[in-house]
Amino acid sequence: MTQFSIAVVGASWGGLAALSELVKGLPRDFPVPMAVVQHRSRHADNLLASLLQDLTPLRVVDVEDKEPIEPGTVYIAPANYHMLVDGGYFSLTTDPLVRFSRPSIDVTFTSAGDAYPGATLGVILTGANDDGSRGLRHIVNRGGKAIVQDPDSAESRTMPAAALQAVPEAQVVPLRDMAAHLVTLTGSKANSARKNAT
Amino acid sequence: MAVQVDEPVPSVLEETGPYDQDLERIEIELLLEGVYRHYGFDFRSYAYASIRRRLWKRIEAEGLATVSALQAVILHQPPMMERLLLDLSINVTAMFRDPTFYQAFRERVVPLLRTYPYIRIWHAGCATGEEVYSMAILLQEEGLYDRSRIYATDINEVVLQKSKEGIFPLDRMQEYTENYIAAGGKRAFSDYYTAKYGGALFNPSLTKNVVFSLHNLVTDRSFAEFNVILCRNVLIYFDKSLQARVHGLFYDSLATFGILVLGSKESLRFSPYEDHYEQINGPEKIFRKVR
Known part of the structure; x- marks a missing residue:
């Protein structure tokens, strides 16, 4: 049994490659719903979801309002909306941009920390701005766990570096080890199988 | 570009004891019930996460520490209710959005x-x-x-x-x-x-x-x-x-x-x-x- 109810992942510049690598490494039985906030154009369609879907047996969903939160699923925050984690489902809003972003990583992370205090896993990947650091801080203040991509392994180091400044106690993980690390943390079966094999 | 990260905002809850999710829900429901019964505006069935976010923005803007503190101000000062009404009821949009x-x-x-x-x-x-x-x-x-x-x-x-x-x-x-x-x-x-x-x-x-x-x-x-x-x-x-x-x-x-x-x-x-x-x-x- 995992202690986590949700994993939230934030990425900006360089995010597509990083998310692809992360999602590719997740096993079919990854036990925690994963919500991804990737900055992109306000007119972007659901291309990101279909690109990621080709890489994983998990279900990849472009989120619509009141989408239920279920394991075995990777949820993508839609372009031009903020995505809030509510009890058991997502709510979208068209509230103003937060620090030039909509979707804002901070907004999703903060709501996840509040909806699932102590049971939220926050992950900051590559990006060229500092969105996400406040949200990650909030998750940890609420008893959750923070993981930051090693800035040296990031296409753009600004976002992970800012996250580490705000959350010095976050675990630093290189991108190539990120999926395996999440698998270990969440205790999915693929991990124990792998452990037995080695 | 150098990035400045502001000092993390100290959680107001550090002053009021550890975060209690259930207690906060009670506070928000009481506030919305009070607003409905006193002013007649019914936000009781609004999406919880987004109304919560908007309430906290108002709480922070007023320099308050809890939902309950906001409730007292809202119920006793009608101009504050007008401000809250704008916070809660305005949906941001654009011409030819989508x-x-x-x-x-x-x-x-x-x-x-x-x-x-x-x-x-x-x-x-x-x-x-x-x-x-x-x-x-x-x-x-x-x-x-x-x-x-x-x-x-x-x-x-x-x-x-x-x-x-x-x-x-x-x-x-x-x-x-x-x-x-x-x-x-x-x-x-x-x-x-x-x-x-x-x-x-x-x-x-x-x-x-x-x-x-x-x-x-x-x-x-x-x-x-x-x-x-x-x-x-x-x-x-x-x-x-x-x-x-x-x-x-x-x-x-x-x-x-x-x-x-x-x-x-x-x-x-x-x-x-x-x-x-x-x-x-x-x-x-x-x-x-x-x-």
């Missing part, structure tokens, strides 16, 4: 509307009116405006007044022009406004057939039968039970084969009325009442 929707409306809905002698449109939750003016422009360009009447309603008197004025910020015009072009606009967007009063004043002919009116989706009933109901990105602020209720209201207010338009990330999948509509071909959230 241009692909307007394009689809031109291609797929306009031909249906041409078959009607008279077209009644309800724009529910029109906020500051950007999308009402967008639809009026579209109908003018399609030659349907003169036989259309648009009922634009909102819960909030202040924003409804802004809608009527039809003055939008000049600094948004570049974005709106791009949207307009992407939406299949047929003229120069600047034909529709003049720079005035520090803003872009839209041509009053656009509101000739628009009736602006107060209407509360939470408590008010249907008031006519419509051929088209537009309600984009309003229901996202409601919880599922209130969404279901409003969908009932829309269903009752639509003529047979009437058109219901929702925001691009709203769905009937989670509503009890899913089976009563067919989605018009394509990815846009345009539905036709079929039974």
Whole structure:
């Protein structure tokens, strides 16, 4: 049994490659719903979801309002909306941009920390701005766990570096080890199988 | 570029003991109950996470520490209630938001509307009116405006007044022009406004057939039968039970084969009325009442 109810992942510049690598490494039985906030154009369609879907047996969903939160699923925050984690489902809003972003990583992370205090896993990947650091801080203040991509392994180091400044106690993980690390943390079966094999 | 990270905002809850999710929920429900009973505004069935976020923005802006502290101020100081009303009831929008929707409306809905002698449109939750003016422009360009009447309603008197004025910020015009072009606009967007009063004043002919009116989706009933109901990105602020209720209201207010338009990330999948509509071909959230 995992202690986590949700994993939230934030990425900006360089995010597509990083998310692809992360999602590719997740096993079919990854036990925690994963919500991804990737900055992109306000007119972007659901291309990101279909690109990621080709890489994983998990279900990849472009989120619509009141989408239920279920394991075995990777949820993508839609372009031009903020995505809030509510009890058991997502709510979208068209509230103003937060620090030039909509979707804002901070907004999703903060709501996840509040909806699932102590049971939220926050992950900051590559990006060229500092969105996400406040949200990650909030998750940890609420008893959750923070993981930051090693800035040296990031296409753009600004976002992970800012996250580490705000959350010095976050675990630093290189991108190539990120999926395996999440698998270990969440205790999915693929991990124990792998452990037995080695 | 050097990035500055502000000191993390100290959690106000550090002063009030550890975070207690259940206690916070009690506080928020009490505040909303108080607002309803004292002022008559019913936000009790709004989506919890988003109302919570808006309440905390107000709490922080007022330098308060808890929801309960805000409750005392709200109940005892009516001007603060007005401020909160704006916080909670304004839905941010843009002219020709989601241009692909307007394009689809031109291609797929306009031909249906041409078959009607008279077209009644309800724009529910029109906020500051950007999308009402967008639809009026579209109908003018399609030659349907003169036989259309648009009922634009909102819960909030202040924003409804802004809608009527039809003055939008000049600094948004570049974005709106791009949207307009992407939406299949047929003229120069600047034909529709003049720079005035520090803003872009839209041509009053656009509101000739628009009736602006107060209407509360939470408590008010249907008031006519419509051929088209537009309600984009309003229901996202409601919880599922209130969404279901409003969908009932829309269903009752639509003529047979009437058109219901929702925001691009709203769905009937989670509503009890899913089976009563067919989605018009394509990815846009345009539905036709079929039974």
